[in-house]
Amino acid sequence: MHELSLCQALIEQVEAIAREHRATRVTHILLRIGPLSGAEPELLRHAYPLVAAGSLAESAELVIEPTEIRVRCQRCGAETPAAPDRLLCGACGAWETQLISGAELLLAHLELEAPDSAP
């Protein structure tokens, strides 16, 4: 269950950004998570309230957006979508591909409530 430690890292980063902006509350968090990242969105959602309790992000809405798995073929150069357990080129079928997306674990977007900054 490393989703708990991922959530801890998330809250730390979110609070740091919120403090930089003198925000008093985080209202919205968008994560981009690839199917090959090793993190389970469902487990993250479960772990989130436990970790966020008492933080600036306690009442934030957590949105998790899955990313698409895409590979670039080293044989024919095509960029095609692929499945987690079959990272073959969709054009020529070669297995010599490079993952170009689908393994990310990103804090992509944040909405904060902050007082107007002094002029």
Added chain:
Amino acid sequence: MCTTCGCGQTTDQVQTIQAAPASKEVVMRGLLAENDHQAAHNRAHLDACGVFAINLMSSPGAGKTSLLEATIEALKGELGIAVIEGDLETENDAERIRAKGVPAIQITTGTACHLDAQLVHRALHRLDLQGIDLLFIENVGNLVCPASFDLGQHRNVTLLSVPEGDDKPAKYPVMFRASDLILCTKADLLPFMTEFAPQRAEQHLRVLANAAPFLLVSARQPETLTSWLQWLRDELRAQRERLHAGHTTRPNLQGLSEPQADREGAIPGHTHGPRHAHV
């Protein structure tokens, strides 16, 4: 107390908060940025000491400690070895390694199902790396979580034992994608488990776009370890050449999918200043 309406704060602050629309902040940060930073620091420390580090991952009981015992036996007198043992509880594995005359630091993770760079950093501070060529980090037995955490190692080795079945790479693509070498362990059991086809296991690995070598080994049959020992020697030599040129390498990390050429580069924090640059 209530930060939304600002009660308990002065009237001035209340007004400014209410006047402020929610500000939108666009960020793009890796959730594991802090772990990765610590891992890079660990790698720089290992590189400064000339130590080549290997992260061993597998499901529980696939034979990591037994492989280490057999490897230590085979390389005795040839290479300096140290081991960091990750386990949920007990010192058992570290004691098995120490019984072979090799320094071993046990990390007990409690409930954490994986090692992270911070834990390894603390263990490194307890380890005398003088005279050490190879550092093995035995991760917690788990085919899911350890793959996500860079520890500062140079290579990832994943064990797949014959009794687990040959379809494991297909079931745990995140782990098997992140391997620089797959050791199919307990190969002495192949004659009794004819349903395990090594070629099929290797094919499942290729379909994950992983070109890593796939080797059959048995800790019970030392003669099967030849290719594995040669891989260690070759990797160690390649790393020494890199270090000599002021470079190092990262392992095949699951989040990145970098070709080997992109994983090599100058040692961070150990770059030369302008006063003593190479010609």
